[in-house]
Amino acid sequence: MSDIAERVKKIVVEHLGVDAEKVTDSANFIDDLGADSLDTVELVMAFEEEFSVEIPDDAAETIVTVGDAIKFLEKNVAA
């Protein structure tokens, strides 16, 4: 697992209070991890904070699974 993937999963576990093994790449924040719409807004903010990156609203709307977040950040975070 990449460093980014690890950090993403850690944030998801902390914010949603879910077990780490549930946080797979295909896990949907709302359907699988019990998040509501406000939780997802806060998750995106937490990713922005952790990776010092801005995630525009239209991009944020496409991030619905853990894998989506990892993919976006791997592409947009300076190594």
Add this chain to the structure above:
Amino acid sequence: MRRVVVTGLGMVTPLGSGVDVTWRRLLAGESGASRVEAFEVSDLPCQIACSIPRGAGEGEFDADAWMEPKEQRKVDPFIVYAMAAAKQALDDADWHPSSYEDQIVSGVLIGSGIGGIGGIHDASLLLEERGPRRISPFFIPGRLINLASGYVSIEHGLKGPNHAVVTACSTGAHAIGDAARMIALGDADVMVAGGSESPINRLSLAGFAACRALCTAFNDDPTRGSRPYDRDRDGFVMGEGAGVVVLEEYDHARARGARIYAEVIGYGMSGDAYHITAPSEDGDGAFRCMQAALKRAGIVAADLDYVNAHGTSTMADEIELRAVERLVGNAAANISMSSTKSAIGHLLGAAGAVEAIFSILAIRDQVAPPTLNLDNPSVDTPIDLVPHKARQREINVVLSNSFGFGGTNASLAFRRVDA
């Protein structure tokens, strides 16, 4: 109108988490006051407060036991305290509505005086330092005063009235009075009602200090700071916590065999129309408020056994005392009146609810809780102010007073119900 009784009690106070530990320590004459250690106070005129004892020990408040950590993170502490007190009260009443029919007749009305002021302070700094994109989506719902009721409603499936009161230091009393009225009028059969407050932060201490309302002369002797009616009092000591009761329509309670603590027999309200922070000097607002509660209850002042005073340890103590003397006339010598703020401080929007519970327990245990630190009363009175030590005595009818900034007054009357 339908009769309303109290069937469940819950509280988190500076004397502990739970009704039993708080009441036991209150009757023992213990104080919840201490020097504030949680944040810098050296530049504040008042450096003491009555904080909730935290921890996982017996009688201590363990927030994780009442609300998941991930939910706590989203809200100000007054919501966590309300969740704890509401759960205690519902468990005490053994009322856990699971059917749709039971849920829609069960409501919630929990208020707060200043709600999420601490979180608003923190978010303001964040906005200034980091900009609007760093403001959490939970900022607004976690600070709103009616979200104490909102969270409790969701947690316990209460689908009846979902309301909140905001009347400064009268909040808790108004919440119980208004909720009782909703039951009396048939809007609900069961109401979870009370007040909650988490004001111990730099901004609130600075603000109340600027109003010249806080105790400043006892920073080195915190437990002696709250001293209602004493000549050396110089302001209130702030406290935090929550008090919640389960109110229930009388026949509903009887039908399910619920334990009945007392009946809500009277509720009076009045306005001073005088000053934003000071009570009217003639005590007229307080007098009319108590009189309205007695009238609603259909009793006379001589029927009163115990009064839980608003008694904040400020100059206003004497105004309330004179108003009570005027109310009870020749019966003054038969009445005990104490201020439990001497032990737990002033819980602002939670005060009226916590003190209503103390008044109800006074009926249950036939004992008046003490007024601590009353070494030298500032005025003579024929009324027993219960100095220093709790007093065993006959108590069947009680009155609990609350008066708030804005000139808003509330009095609740309770009576023993014979089984």
